[in-house]
Amino acid sequence: MRKTFGFAALLAVGLTTTDVHANDFARYRALFQPLPAQAPAPASNPQTPEKVELGKMLYFEPRLSKSGVISCASCHNPAMGYTDRLPVAVGHHGLKGPRNSPTVLNSGFLGSQFWDGRAADLEEQALGPIQADVEMAMPLKEAVATLKGIEAYRAHFAAVWPSQKDPVSAENIGKAIAAFERTLNTPDSPFDRFLEGDENALTAQQKRGMAAFVDNGCIACHRGPALTDSNFHRFELEGSEDLGRFEVTGKDDDRYKFRTQTLRNVAITYPYFNDGSVRQLADAVRIMGKKMLGKDLDDETVADIEAFLVSLTGKQPEITIPQLP
Amino acid sequence: MRKTFGFAALLAVGLTTTDVHANDFARYRALFQPLPAQAPAPASNPQTPEKVELGKMLYFEPRLSKSGVISCASCHNPAMGYTDRLPVAVGHHGLKGPRNSPTVLNSGFLGSQFWDGRAADLEEQALGPIQADVEMAMPLKEAVATLKGIEAYRAHFAAVWPSQKDPVSAENIGKAIAAFERTLNTPDSPFDRFLEGDENALTAQQKRGMAAFVDNGCIACHRGPALTDSNFHRFELEGSEDLGRFEVTGKDDDRYKFRTQTLRNVAITYPYFNDGSVRQLADAVRIMGKKMLGKDLDDETVADIEAFLVSLTGKQPEITIPQLP
Numbered sequence: 001m002r003k004t005f006g007f008a009a010l011l012a013v014g015l016t017t018t019d020v021h022a023n024d025f026a027r028y029r030a031l032f033q034p035l036p037a038q039a040p041a042p043a044s045n046p047q048t049p050e051k052v053e054l055g056k057m058l059y060f061e062p063r064l065s066k067s068g069v070i071s072c073a074s075c076h077n078p079a080m081g082y083t084d085r086l087p088v089a090v091g092h093h094g095l096k097g098p099r100n101s102p103t104v105l106n107s108g109f110l111g112s113q114f115w116d117g118r119a120a121d122l123e124e125q126a127l128g129p130i131q132a133d134v135e136m137a138m139p140l141k142e143a144v145a146t147l148k149g150i151e152a153y154r155a156h157f158a159a160v161w162p163s164q165k166d167p168v169s170a171e172n173i174g175k176a177i178a179a180f181e182r183t184l185n186t187p188d189s190p191f192d193r194f195l196e197g198d199e200n201a202l203t204a205q206q207k208r209g210m211a212a213f214v215d216n217g218c219i220a221c222h223r224g225p226a227l228t229d230s231n232f233h234r235f236e237l238e239g240s241e242d243l244g245r246f247e248v249t250g251k252d253d254d255r256y257k258f259r260t261q262t263l264r265n266v267a268i269t270y271p272y273f274n275d276g277s278v279r280q281l282a283d284a285v286r287i288m289g290k291k292m293l294g295k296d297l298d299d300e301t302v303a304d305i306e307a308f309l310v311s312l313t314g315k316q317p318e319i320t321i322p323q324l325p
Numbered sequence: 326m327r328k329t330f331g332f333a334a335l336l337a338v339g340l341t342t343t344d345v346h347a348n349d350f351a352r353y354r355a356l357f358q359p360l361p362a363q364a365p366a367p368a369s370n371p372q373t374p375e376k377v378e379l380g381k382m383l384y385f386e387p388r389l390s391k392s393g394v395i396s397c398a399s400c401h402n403p404a405m406g407y408t409d410r411l412p413v414a415v416g417h418h419g420l421k422g423p424r425n426s427p428t429v430l431n432s433g434f435l436g437s438q439f440w441d442g443r444a445a446d447l448e449e450q451a452l453g454p455i456q457a458d459v460e461m462a463m464p465l466k467e468a469v470a471t472l473k474g475i476e477a478y479r480a481h482f483a484a485v486w487p488s489q490k491d492p493v494s495a496e497n498i499g500k501a502i503a504a505f506e507r508t509l510n511t512p513d514s515p516f517d518r519f520l521e522g523d524e525n526a527l528t529a530q531q532k533r534g535m536a537a538f539v540d541n542g543c544i545a546c547h548r549g550p551a552l553t554d555s556n557f558h559r560f561e562l563e564g565s566e567d568l569g570r571f572e573v574t575g576k577d578d579d580r581y582k583f584r585t586q587t588l589r590n591v592a593i594t595y596p597y598f599n600d601g602s603v604r605q606l607a608d609a610v611r612i613m614g615k616k617m618l619g620k621d622l623d624d625e626t627v628a629d630i631e632a633f634l635v636s637l638t639g640k641q642p643e644i645t646i647p648q649l650p
Contacts, residue, residue: 093419
C-alpha cells in the first residue's frame with residue numbers, strides 16, 4: 001500500500017501524472033500556500049500585545065525550572081531555529097529526554113503539539129516541559145508560587161487578566177507562552193516570495209525540487225502553509241523503539257506513528273526525526289522517500305528536493321531579549 | 326583600623342567631614358564619573374564590528390559546552406542583568422559552582438576578572454568557564470574542533486583575522502567574546518544623567534543616599550566609572566569558607582580577599598556577595614557598612630543608600646539574539 005501513497009496523493013490534490021514541462025510551474029505552485037505572518041489564536045486565548053510580552057518573559061524565564069537555569073529558550077533556542085541542534089533534549093541535571101526537541105517556529109499552525117500529539121494546543125503544550133522530570137522538573141504549583149513571589153509578575157498578570165481575582169495561575173502561564181509562540185512565525189522565505197509571484201525567488205534547481213516534491217508524493221503529508229497535514233503516520237526508524245502516538249492512545253494502530261513535522265525551516269532545525277539520529281538533510285530526504293513512499297530517490301532528485309527545502313527557511317523573528325524582573 | 330576607613334576615604338578624595346547642606350551636592354557630584362558607552366580595548370585586541378558580531382555568536386553558542394546546552398549566556402543571562410539570580414552558578418549536569426556568577430555588564434572597566442582576579446582580562450576570563458568542570462566542561466581543544474567543523478564559523482574567523490593561517494583558535498575565541506563583552510555597558514543610568522547635569526534625574530532620597538555613600542566611606546573602594554577600585558579587600562562572610570584571592574596568590578595576606586564588585590546595576594544583579602547568600606540590597610548595604618566600615622548604619626541611611634544604588638541601573642544593551650550556523 002505504501003508504494004501507491006505518492007500516487008494517491010497526486011490524485012488527492014488534483015494533479016495527474018502526465019508530463020510536466022520543466023518551465024511550467026504554475027500547476028505546482030497552485031498546490032502550495034504561503035505562510036501567514038500570524039498563527040491563528042483560539043477564541044479562548046486572544047492575542048494582546050501585553051499577553052505576548054508576558055509570554056515572551058515567561059519563555060525566557062529560568063525560574064520556571066527547578067534548577068533555576070533552564071527556560072523554554074534552552075531547548076527551543078531562538079539562536080538555533082527554536083530547537084537545540086542536539087539528537088535529543090538535554091534538561092534538568094543534564095538528563096536526556098527521549099525525543100528530539102521540535103522547533104517552536106510556526107508551531108501555531110499545527111493541529112496538535114509534541115511528536116505524539118498528546119497536547120491539543122500550545123496552551124497545553126507549554127506546561128508540559130516545565131513539569132517533565134528530564135526537562136525543567138518544576139511542579140506547576142511551585143512555578144506559580146515563584147511567579148507570585150515576584151511583584152512585577154503579579155502586576156503583569158493582573159494587567160493581562162484584569163477581571164481575574166487570582167491571575168497568576170498555571171492556566172495563564174500556558175496562555176501567555178502560547179500567545180508569544182503564535183508570533184514566532186517565519187513568513188517571507190524564498191519559497192513564499194515565489195508563491196507570491198516572484199519567479200526569481202527560487203533557483204532552477206529549487207523549482208525542480210518543488211516539482212519532484214510533488215511528483216514523488218511528499219506533498220501528500222507535507223501540505224498546507226506549514227507543510228504538514230498535522231496527521232499521524234507510521235514511521236519506524238532503525239534503532240528507535242519509540243512507540244509514538246501509541247503511548248497516547250494505546251491503540252495498536254497508532255504504534256510508531258508520529259505527527260508529520262513541519263518542513264518550514266527544516267534546513268536549520270537539524271538533526272532529524274524523533275530520535276534526532278539523522279544529521280544531513282539529504283539523508284533525511286532519502287530515508288523519507290524509502291520509508292514513506294517506497295522509493296529509492298536518485299541522487300539528483302534528492303539534491304533537488306534538498307535545495308527546495310532550503311528555500312523554506314523564512315525570515316527569523318527578531319527577538320530582543322526581555323528584561324526579567 | 327577598619328573603623329577609620331571611611332574617614333580616610335573622605336580625606337583621600339578631598340572632602341572634609343564638615344557640614345554638608347542637603348541641597349548642595351556639587352562637591353559630591355565632583356567625586357564621581359559617568360560611565361562611558363564603550364569599555365577600553367587593549368591594543369592587542371582592537372574592536373571591529375565583525376569581531377563583536379562573532380563574539381556575540383560565541384557568547385550564545387551552546388556547542389562550546391560538553392552537554393551542548395550551556396553557553397556564556399546561561400549563567401550570564403542577558404535577561405537577568407547578565408547574571409543568573411542564583412546564589413551560585415549551576416552548570417554542567419546541574420553541578421553547582423563555588424561562587425556567585427558576576428555580571429558581565431561593564432566588566433570591561435574592571436582591572437581583573439573573576440571574584441579573585443585570577444584572569445588579567447576578559448580575553449583570559451572567557452576561556453575559563455568553557456573548560457571548568459562545573460560550568461561548560463568543554464576542553465578547549467574540543468571547543469576549537471567543534472567550531473572548525475562548522476563552515477560558517479571558519480568563514481567568520483577568517484574574515485576577522487584574514488592574515489592568520491589558522492584563525493579558529495582558543496585565543497581568538499577569547500578575543501572575540503571579550504570584544505563583544507566590551508560592548509555590554511550600561512551608560513545613561515539616572516545617576517549618569519545626574520552627573521551630566523540633569524538635577525531631576527535623582528530623587529531627593531537618592532541624592533541623600535549619594536551623600537551618605539560618600540560620607541560613610543563606601544566611595545573609598547567603590548569609585549571610578551564602574552564604582553570599583555578593582556582592588557582586593559578582605560571580606561569574610563559568615564558561612565563562607567572561600568579563601569578568595571589567597572587561592573590565586575597563596576599569600577597569607579590575601580586570605581578572604583575579593584575584588585571590589587562594581588555597583589553598576591547592583592539592584593538587578595542580586596543575590597549578593599561571593600556566595601550569593603544575601604538576597605536583599607538593603608541587607609547587603611548593612612553588612613558592608615558593618616564589615617568594611619565598622620558602622621551600624623541606621624535604617625534611614627540604609628534606605629537612602631539603597632535608593633542611590635537603584636539609580637545605578639543603566640540602560641540595558643538591546644541584544645537581538647544571533648542566528649547561529
